[in-house]
Amino acid sequence: MPQNKNAMARYKAIDERLRRKDYPSLQSLVDYVSQKLDKRVSVRTIQKDLCDMRYSEELNFHAPIGYDYFKRGYYYTELDYSIDRLPVTEYELEGLEIAINILEHFKEIPLIKQFDEAIHQIANAVKISRERLSKAQGMLHIDLPAKYAGSKWIEPIADAIIKRYWLRIEHKSYQRDDSLEYRLAPYHIREYQHRFYVVGASRRKDQQEQKVRIFGLDRIQHIWPTNIPFDIPEDFEPNRYFANIIGISNPEKDPERIELWFDAQQSKYIINQPIHATQEILEQNDAGCRISLNLVINHELLMLLLSYGAHVKVLEPPHLALQIKEEARKLLGLYA
Incomplete structure (x- = not known):
């Protein structure tokens, strides 16, 4: 690629001028590029640019620039050529x-x-x-829901993130019968298991306390934009914020060291496709494998562990093992 943005701006200006198909002279190209960049460009610079556009392997333009000695000007020998139509392999x-x-x-x-x-x-x-x-179109299939509930809110939220202005939102959680109004400074939109969420600084309409919250877009009832600006904190980085969780909930809790034992059947999959980036293999033999994770213990992690059924055993921490045991007891009760 060009060494600086001015070089690319010159290439684009030269390309634009040549596509007029009126055979500009070298001096005409110098004047046009100088005007476009709002500063004087030398004849030697444009001569080098023309050479680079023709022959530079790094640029990969391979521009078909010719010179007509009768008309005393440059032109594209391929009438529909433009550097915006780059050749690709x-x-x-x-x-x-x-x-x-x-x-x-x-x-x-x-x-x-x-x-x-x-x-x-x-x-x-x-x-x-x-x-x-x-x-x-048929080469790849991704298993997706018939529709993304709440996806209509992605655009106004994304616009507010880009422009950095607060939103008013009406949100109705699954735990309440009524909806509440919040002020939201959106930082980040995230998808998990076919649902979209927005992360941002928020406070309820009737409260002054402000904290980072996560809202499911499918539970948002209305959005009203405002012209009140906000700044995203310099220390907020989405990947770091969610670095130690499965899913979306409780990212601000402290992560814990978790040890799991998987039987021989499931261990092959766990070793080949780790549960999380923090996964480490502590032991592996014909009977199975023992791994460690450094994660926040949240609802999504519990659901994931339960999905493995009898193929996994929680070794540490004890309170997580008890939670799984209690859920298993409830499940067994459904079939008693």
Whole structure:
């Protein structure tokens, strides 16, 4: 890539001028680029830029720039050429096809749907035909819900995150019959198990206390934008905030060291696909494996451990083992 942003700005200006197809002279290119950049550019710089656009492997433009001695000006020998239509390899085309195919799975989300035409314009820019995209649509399947409840709120929340202004939201939790109004400074949108959540500084309408809260978008009833600005704290980083949890709840609790034993059948999957980035293998033999995790103990972790059934045993901490035991007792009672 070019060594600085001014170089790319010059390339774009040269490309724009050549696409007028009126055979600009070298001096005309110098004047045009200088005007675009609002500063004087030398003849030698533009000469080097023309050479780089033609031959630089790093840029990979391979621009078909010719010089007409009769008209005394430069032109593109390929009439429809532009550096915005960059050549790509077959491997890169396949990668883009897969990326577009993945986005197709999320097209019912309004924020994605509105960019459908833009996505296809990008595909056209790199010469991927709609027929080729159509053939690629079946190559990958992602198991998704029929609809994302609350997805209509993604766009106004994302807009507030970008513009940094507070929102008023009406939220109704599953634990209450009535809804409450909150002031929300949204920091981050997160997806977990086909549900979207927003994380941000919040306070209830009738309270002054402010703290970081997480709201499920499917429980938001209304959103009203405001023009009140906010700043995201410099120490808030989403991946770090959720670094030691499974799921979405209680990220501010202290993580605990957890030891689990998986039997031989399940251990193969656990070793090949770790439960979490903090997973360490402490012991492994023909009978199974013992692992450790450093996680917040929350509802999502409990549900995950219960999903393994009799293939897992909690070794540490004792209070987590008791929680699993109690849930197992309740489950057994349903079939007594």
